[in-house]
Amino acid sequence: MFLLAITCAFVSKTLSGSYMNSMLTQIERQFNIPTSLVGFINGSFEIECTNEVKSLMWVYVLVGNIVRGMGETPILPLGISYIEDFAKSENSPLYIGLIETGATIGPLIGLLLASFCANVYVDTGSVNTDDLTITPTDTRWVGAWWFGFLICAGVNVLTAIPFFFLPKTLPKEGLENNADIIKNENEDKQREEVKKEKYGITKDFLPFMKSLSCNPIYMLFILVSVIQFNAFVNMISFMPKYLEQQYGISSSDAIFLMGIYNLPPICIGYIIGGLIMKKFKITVKQAAHIGCWLSLLEYLLYFLSFLMTCENSSVVGINTSYEGIPQDLYMENNIFADCNVDCNCPSKIWDPVCGNNGLSYLSACLAGCETSTGMGINMVFQNCSCIQTSGNSSAVLGLCDKGPDCSMMLQYFLILSAMSSFIYSLAAIPGYMVLLRCMKSEEKSLGVGLHTFCTRVFAGIPAPIYFGALMDSTCLHWGTLKCGESGACRIYDSTTFRYIYLGLPAALRGSSFVPALIILILLRKCHLPGENASSGTELIETKVKGKENECKDIYQKSTVLKDDELKIKL
Numbered sequence: 361m362f363l364l365a366i367t368c369a370f371v372s373k374t375l376s377g378s379y380m381n382s383m384l385t386q387i388e389r390q391f392n393i394p395t396s397l398v399g400f401i402n403g404s405f406e407i408e409c410t411n412e413v414k415s416l417m418w419v420y421v422l423v424g425n426i427v428r429g430m431g432e433t434p435i436l437p438l439g440i441s442y443i444e445d446f447a448k449s450e451n452s453p454l455y456i457g458l459i460e461t462g463a464t465i466g467p468l469i470g471l472l473l474a475s476f477c478a479n480v481y482v483d484t485g486s487v488n489t490d491d492l493t494i495t496p497t498d499t500r501w502v503g504a505w506w507f508g509f510l511i512c513a514g515v516n517v518l519t520a521i522p523f524f525f526l527p528k529t530l531p532k533e534g535l536e537n538n539a540d541i542i543k544n545e546n547e548d549k550q551r552e553e554v555k556k557e558k559y560g561i562t563k564d565f566l567p568f569m570k571s572l573s574c575n576p577i578y579m580l581f582i583l584v585s586v587i588q589f590n591a592f593v594n595m596i597s598f599m600p601k602y603l604e605q606q607y608g609i610s611s612s613d614a615i616f617l618m619g620i621y622n623l624p625p626i627c628i629g630y631i632i633g634g635l636i637m638k639k640f641k642i643t644v645k646q647a648a649h650i651g652c653w654l655s656l657l658e659y660l661l662y663f664l665s666f667l668m669t670c671e672n673s674s675v676v677g678i679n680t681s682y683e684g685i686p687q688d689l690y691m692e693n694n695i696f697a698d699c700n701v702d703c704n705c706p707s708k709i710w711d712p713v714c715g716n717n718g719l720s721y722l723s724a725c726l727a728g729c730e731t732s733t734g735m736g737i738n739m740v741f742q743n744c745s746c747i748q749t750s751g752n753s754s755a756v757l758g759l760c761d762k763g764p765d766c767s768m769m770l771q772y773f774l775i776l777s778a779m780s781s782f783i784y785s786l787a788a789i790p791g792y793m794v795l796l797r798c799m800k801s802e803e804k805s806l807g808v809g810l811h812t813f814c815t816r817v818f819a820g821i822p823a824p825i826y827f828g829a830l831m832d833s834t835c836l837h838w839g840t841l842k843c844g845e846s847g848a849c850r851i852y853d854s855t856t857f858r859y860i861y862l863g864l865p866a867a868l869r870g871s872s873f874v875p876a877l878i879i880l881i882l883l884r885k886c887h888l889p890g891e892n893a894s895s896g897t898e899l900i901e902t903k904v905k906g907k908e909n910e911c912k913d914i915y916q917k918s919t920v921l922k923d924d925e926l927k928i929k930l
Contacts, residue, residue: 361522361526362443363443363455363458363459364522365519365522365523365526366435366443366459367459367461368462369435369439369519370435370439370459370462370463371462371463371515372512372515372516372518373432373435373516374462374463374464374465374466374467375469375470375473375515376470376512376515376516377432377467377470378468379470379471379473379509380402380425381596382470382471382474382478382600382618383474383477383478383503384402384598384600384601385604385611386482386502386611387401387421387505389500389502390482390502392848393848394832394847394848394849395601395831395832395849396828396829396831397828398828399823399824399827399828400422400824400825401421401422401425402425402597402824408426424509436812437808437812438808439459440456440796440808441796441805441808443459444796445801446530446531446533447533448533451533451638452793452796453634453637453638453642453790454634454637454638456634456789456792457630457631457633457637457789458634460630460634460788460789461630461631464623464626464785465627467623468619468624468627470512471616471618471623472616472619473511475616476612477504477507478503478504478505478611478612478615479610480503480504481501481503481504482503482504482505482506484504490736492736492737493711493736493739494757494758495610495737495758496610496611496612497609497758497759498712498758499604499848499849500839500850501611568806569806571800572799572803572807577798577879577882577888578795578798578799578807580876580879580882581794581811581879582810582811582814583872583875584875584876585811585814585815586815586818586819587869587872588869589815589823590818590819590868591864591865591866591868591872593819593820593823593824593827594823594824594827594861594864594865595861595865597823597824598827598828598831598861599618600614600615602857602858602861603618603770605851605857606669606670606858607766607773608670608673608762608766609770617774621777621778622778622781625778625782625785626785627785628782628785629782629784629786630785630788630789636790637789637790637793642790642793644793644794644888645883647793647794648790648791648880649880650787651787651788651790651794652787652873652877652880654784654786654787655784655873658780658783658784658787659869659870659873661776661779661780661783662780662866664776665773665776665777665862666858666862668773669858670762670769671762671854672853672854672855673851673854674686674718674719674720675719675720675836675837676721676722676727676746677694677721677722678695678836678851679836679853681694682697682699682746682748683748684717684719684748695722696726699746700725700727700728703728705725706725709722709726710723710839710851711723711724712757712759713727713729713741713756713757713758714756714759714760714761715744715746715749715753715755715760716747716749716753716755717748717749718760719747719760721746721747721755722837726746727741727744727746728744728745729741729742729743729744729745730742737757739756740755740756741754741755741756742754759851795808796808797888830860831849831852831860831861832849833856834852834853834856834857835849836852837849837850837851838850
């Protein structure tokens with residue numbers, strides 16, 4: 361029952377987290393803020409323009425994310441250490457694998473929910489959507505991000521209820537029916553509680569901290585986790601934006617594909633990893649090697665994603681001249697030409713159209729279009745003087761498609777991503793067992809909590825902020841607030857964006873293998889506290905059997921004595 365309750369808690373926790381990450385692009389567009397500020401909002405989960413009426417409304421999202429982080433903080437360290445303490449040693453990897461599977465089902469549901477919400481216009485119900493001139497593929501589109509938060513809040517409340525009906529503690533698995541052992545354990549716990557009341561909680565804190573800080577394997581594992589978490593936080597948080605910019609798909613489709621291709625392989629990998637640990641009774645040292653070499657294999661496959669690329673969208677006035685010739689991205693943009701100089705077009709505008717010459721323009725005005733037919737998203741602009749083509753020059757709303765070759769590259773990228781997710785998740789459970797069993801049993805709760813604290817403070821907070829700032833540096837055209845200041849980015853240099861999105865995590869992950877190899881070397885020479893854990897239950901069971909045999913001997917002796925006494929009396 362506890363395993364079911366904690367798994368549901370993980371589903372709820374990761375549902376909210378994945379939904380939040382998936383809606384970052386929508387929040388960026390809703391409040392017209394740069395990616396670096398969106399990264400700050402995302403990082404707020406880990407801690408404690410003034411002319412615009414709604415300019416500071418994003419603070420509500422920030423505060424809500426902080427509160428969510430406070431509520432979810434105890435679930436991981438205390439839940440995992442509780443399972444490790446009360447389950448049989450050979451069963452705990454499987455149980456943790458099931459919990460991690462739940463932690464993957466949550467994001468799958470969250471991404472599907474986010475995909476649905478991103479496809480619904482943010483002000484649906486208060487505006488006539490038939491009058492809209494933008495579609496979900498437009499970078500100005502804002503999905504109904506607020507709707508999913510209401511669902512996530514309800515799920516969080518429901519998953520908290522079962523914990524009120526669970527006992528304060530559980531007997532060690534396999535010894536539930538032995539009254540003597542339960543009685544001894546209860547007496548030991550009572551003595552520990554009295555000791556805590558007498559000396560206070562701080563008496564053991566400093567010695568445990570000293571012991572953990574002097575544990576080289578534990579400290580190196582934290583270093584590996586912080587480096588790799590920096591890479592994965594960035595990749596997961598900004599993957600929908602990457603798929604949008606690189607392959608020209610809508611935010612809704614990007615979120616949906618991310619969930620369908622990545623999360624089921626992760627679920628399978630977690631379960632198989634836990635089953636392998638249970639079936640073959642993998643030792644800590646073997647688990648470390650499995651985790652390290654599988655991660656290295658996945659890392660090498662990762663470099664194939666650099667080959668699955670698409671060209672920049674050709675936008676006249678930004679990266680292409682009006683003659684259709686690509687121009688230097690770093691030169692000053694020339695958005696005006698002889699064909700539109702008399703049109704009095706606003707210079708700071710993003711209302712893109714696709715000409716029938718295959719080039720995109722910042723607006724129908726800048727394309728020199730004179731007339732239009734149709735309404736809403738079906739509007740067609742005609743007699744466009746800047747569109748050089750034989751016959752009638754016309755344009756439709758939105759950027760031009762990137763073509764079938766780009767769609768094929770997207771499929772290759774998603775398949776590779778699915779393979780990588782499976783291999784990495786297969787290594788996750790063995791790696792996590794190294795963390796749990798390189799500590800003494802009494803240090804596990806503090807050790808797992810400190811590990812979570814370090815990954816959040818040194819990766820969860822800074823990573824989205826500096827990664828978002830780097831992405832902002834690749835922006836080619838910024839949206840404009842009513843007061844004239846820059847808002848959210850409308851289009852990026854997809855080539856530079858790709859180098860940052862794929863290259864920085866590759867560099868971070870590559871550096872993490874140095875401390876990982878040092879851990880393997882140290883494991884050859886040292887004896888871990890958790891290595892005896894596998895025999896812990898067996899030792900207790902042996903003691904129980906010994907006591908039972910002792911009782912049998914006493915009973916047999918007493919029977920013999922009674923027989924002798926009876927003979928004497930006779």
